[in-house]
Amino acid sequence: MNAPIQKSIQIAEAATPADHPEFDGHENIVFAHDEESGLRAIIAVHNTKRGPALGGCRMWSYSNTGEALTDALRLSKGMSYKNALAGLDLGGGKSVIIANPREHKTPQLLRAFGRHVHRLGGTYITAEDVGITAADMEIIGSQTPFAKGTEATGLGDPSPYTALGVFEGIKAAVAFKNGTDDLKGARVSVQGLGNVGYTVARHLHIAGAELIVSDINETTVQRACDEFGAQSIAPNTAHAADCDVFAPCALGAGLNTLTIPQIKAPIVAGAANNQLQTTEDGVVLFERGILYAPDYAINAGGVISIALAGAGDSDDHVRQKTENIFNTLTEIFKRSAAEGRPTSVVADELAEEILQR
Ligand code: NAD
Numbered sequence: 495m496n497a498p499i500q501k502s503i504q505i506a507e508a509a510t511p512a513d514h515p516e517f518d519g520h521e522n523i524v525f526a527h528d529e530e531s532g533l534r535a536i537i538a539v540h541n542t543k544r545g546p547a548l549g550g551c552r553m554w555s556y557s558n559t560g561e562a563l564t565d566a567l568r569l570s571k572g573m574s575y576k577n578a579l580a581g582l583d584l585g586g587g588k589s590v591i592i593a594n595p596r597e598h599k600t601p602q603l604l605r606a607f608g609r610h611v612h613r614l615g616g617t618y619i620t621a622e623d624v625g626i627t628a629a630d631m632e633i634i635g636s637q638t639p640f641a642k643g644t645e646a647t648g649l650g651d652p653s654p655y656t657a658l659g660v661f662e663g664i665k666a667a668v669a670f671k672n673g674t675d676d677l678k679g680a681r682v683s684v685q686g687l688g689n690v691g692y693t694v695a696r697h698l699h700i701a702g703a704e705l706i707v708s709d710i711n712e713t714t715v716q717r718a719c720d721e722f723g724a725q726s727i728a729p730n731t732a733h734a735a736d737c738d739v740f741a742p743c744a745l746g747a748g749l750n751t752l753t754i755p756q757i758k759a760p761i762v763a764g765a766a767n768n769q770l771q772t773t774e775d776g777v778v779l780f781e782r783g784i785l786y787a788p789d790y791a792i793n794a795g796g797v798i799s800i801a802l803a804g805a806g807d808s809d810d811h812v813r814q815k816t817e818n819i820f821n822t823l824t825e826i827f828k829r830s831a832a833e834g835r836p837t838s839v840v841a842d843e844l845a846e847e848i849l850q851r
Contacts, residue, residue: 511563524610530679532598536590536592538587539701546617546640548577550588550623550624551622553590554625567659570588572586576797579844580791580794580801581822582801587617591607602782608635611638643800648828655812656794657696657765659816662793663763663792669824671761677703680698682737682739683706683707692763707722708732749767749779761787763785764792768789769790776839777839779836790841791822791826791841799812
């Protein structure tokens, strides 16, 4: 039996979503409620100039609606940028269900969410995110065709494509720094050996890189050491490893005032979302001469596979589009060097330019 959803969710302090500091001209913000199932969700459509707003649904036990609104506004804008830079004919959106996925997730609640997505008439297309599985997406997809990553619409697990894009991104960064994308003998510290990180490590191993690996799961670390001849390092020192590339593939906010001064690698390029704790951290990386591959540009392989699968696109096309992450990042690196501005700032501007076109 699922526990009842906490009733005492606080009201956001901002008078309206448009007064919220993260509001960025969002086109539509919906508070979705369903009495019977207890659904409380926010669907934020940031921008549909390039097409319907694609972005995952996150289920999380937010402590209040204000926190959920902050996440929905920030993440939906991030999806506009990610989809634009990936060259997809899609806008950006995101939804958040305000509940604990382990306690409150029921088929009834997911169906109610699917009906709310359907009411938006295809301006928002939902997909998996934290707290939502492929099986959940099937239930949501029973109420609306505007759900990606279902058996009918998906290529399956997006993480191999994310990993391929990250591998291409690492090659682009190495090529920009060294004049060649040959990874033979390059030392890479891969932090986090989950679905994406482990596959990134495999690509790097095949390309001849020397791996330093870390994860809080020791079994996975041992497996990588055996399979790739990797050296292990404690997860909390992975960023400070003596290496050519630091590849954060675990959690967000790993690049911050504490870790950045300790980074020895001249390149940071990995899969994790929201790697910079604050925008200022992108500036500090630049000032330290560390080439940072902006997270939403390098980790777009997954969304590319979700977006193109089911629209008649073959695996080859998805791979091709994912491999193009090499070119997108090269453009960002060149512009950053030419203009003397951080890659994180240049990526945002490039995305804005694409959105304005
Ligand atoms: P995952 O849950 O499969 O893997 C995360 C791994 O990180 C796990 O093995 C976990 O044990 C490890 N980990 C957790 N805390 C750690 C720590 N402090 N130090 C070292 N390791 C730690 O997730 P994933 O799908 O591989 O995604 C990894 C990152 O990439 C996440 O930030 C995710 O948001 C991002 N991302 C994933 C995709 C995708 O297609 N899966 C797409 C875009 C971005």
